[in-house]
Amino acid sequence: MPSSSEISGEDLASWLSDRVSSGGAVAVRDFEFPKAGFSNETIFFWASSGVGRDKSEARYVLRREGTGSAIYPVQNPAVPSSIETQSGVLEALAKAEFRLAPEVIAYEPTDAPLGRPFFVMNFVEGRVLPDFPSYTAEGFFKDEASPSVRRNHSETGLAGMAEMHRLDWRQAGLAWLDRGLESSSRMKSQLALWRGYVESVPGCRGNALLDRSLHWLEQNRPTESEPALSWGDARIQNMIFDDAGTCQSILDWEGAAILPPEVDLAWWLGVDHFVHEGSGIERLPGELQQSEQISYYESRLGRTVCDMPYYRVFAAFRTVALMVSTFDRLAAMGIPNAGSSEDNPYEPLLADALESAAKT
Structure with missing residues (x-):
């Protein structure tokens, strides 16, 4: 530190x-x-x-x-x-x-x-929901927030993300982020980028699940919706909220790209699942179920989202690769028991997402 x-x-x-x-x-x-x-x-x-x-x-x-x-x-x-x-x-x-x-x-x-x-x-005043310990396990959101405040976190967070996705990113001067300039498919160029990424991370090389998932993603690219500014690390923990649970600011843009909005929504839902059902934690009164979150986001985006099983696989694939990269960094820093593919908590979620998507 x-x-x-x-x-x-x-x-x-x-x-x-x-x-x-x-x-x-x-x-x-x-x-x-x-x-x-x-x-x-x-x-x-x-x-x-x-x-x-x-x-x-x-x-x-x-x-x-x-x-x-x-x-x-x-x-x-x-x-x-x-x-x-x-x-x-x-x-x-x-x-x-x-x-x-x-x-x-x-x-x-x-x-x-x-x-x-x-x-x-x-500096933006407000509260950031923590990762460790998870906001769903202890602290303000679980122990003090009313059901209406919890609901407001989800709704205003999703509304803020949808507002961002509706922006004219070209007019804002963000064309430099667009890897799809020479291709009609942003996902094609993005998957090529991520293939290079996993090949550069020692812990990702030879990971059978990552290899299988990436191959499936490359072979099953859907027709893409209109691209938007993609936040990259779209999750409620990367927002600042006031005491009423109203989103005040969106943080952490290092993963930003130009991609279909579904990429961010799938990442949001993946993290939401992990801190609830994936961690054995029941949703509290006021919290939206995932189907409700999708419907609310669609109402603010102004259209129905498409091909979510595909984008859920992409989100889980990226999460696993980033986690392995983090394990490698920690090990390089000399931190014992930094973690490995065997205890990566997101690998089972990727396997489940891939199996589910393959059936659709």
Whole structure:
């Protein structure tokens, strides 16, 4: 875990002075390091400028490139940085006036100020539902939230995702994310990308389930719906909610791509299943069943979703590959019992999804 001593407050303040204070002096304080993923560092801090009645201060979030390679495969070789991808997507969403995107203050592409590229965005107040322990097992959502608040989490989260999928991503300037420029099929190019990914991850090579699933996905590509901006890590735990359970912001865009909206919905449903039925946890009063979630999402998207069994296999396949990649990273860091294919909790879900889809 990094500490504030590894972030130069003086250098960060100097960098911020031209961006939040028109060149005036800036003071930074109260660094916090929340638990985050493996590819980027997340740092909260306060910054103030001015004196007396002219003094202003605000809380910000800094996202800095990690020391290893990105967790997700690179959509555009010209933009290999996970941090650059995220800041680029957020800036495009701001251009499109998407209300659930945190505002990026600025992106720094060089190592000079803080050792690695980073961007700073406004801090959004609210609650993030945790992964560990799962929000369905203990904590606010399970023990304190009313049924109406639980329902609001699901509905406003799905509504926010559908709103994002309705955006004109071309007009927003996101064509650089589109791997389907030379093909009518985004999934064809995406599967080629993921084939290269699993071949590059030692723990994925020779995994019979991944090989079988990828072959099935390549042989059974459906007619695709109109592509949209795909969030990549579409799950309720990557959103910020107020106390009423209303979604305030969507987080973590490093897996963003241009794909059919069904890709995100399938990922959302896969994670939802894992933290409920897949973990032996019953749904609480107010929580939507999966069929209700699909219907509600369709009502906000404005059309019926297609070929969900196929996209559920793709979601589970990606999850297993990413989990194995994470196991490899942990092992490389010298962490004992980091995990392996044998105890990957998502492999049974992939096997079930593949078997079910093959019957349709």
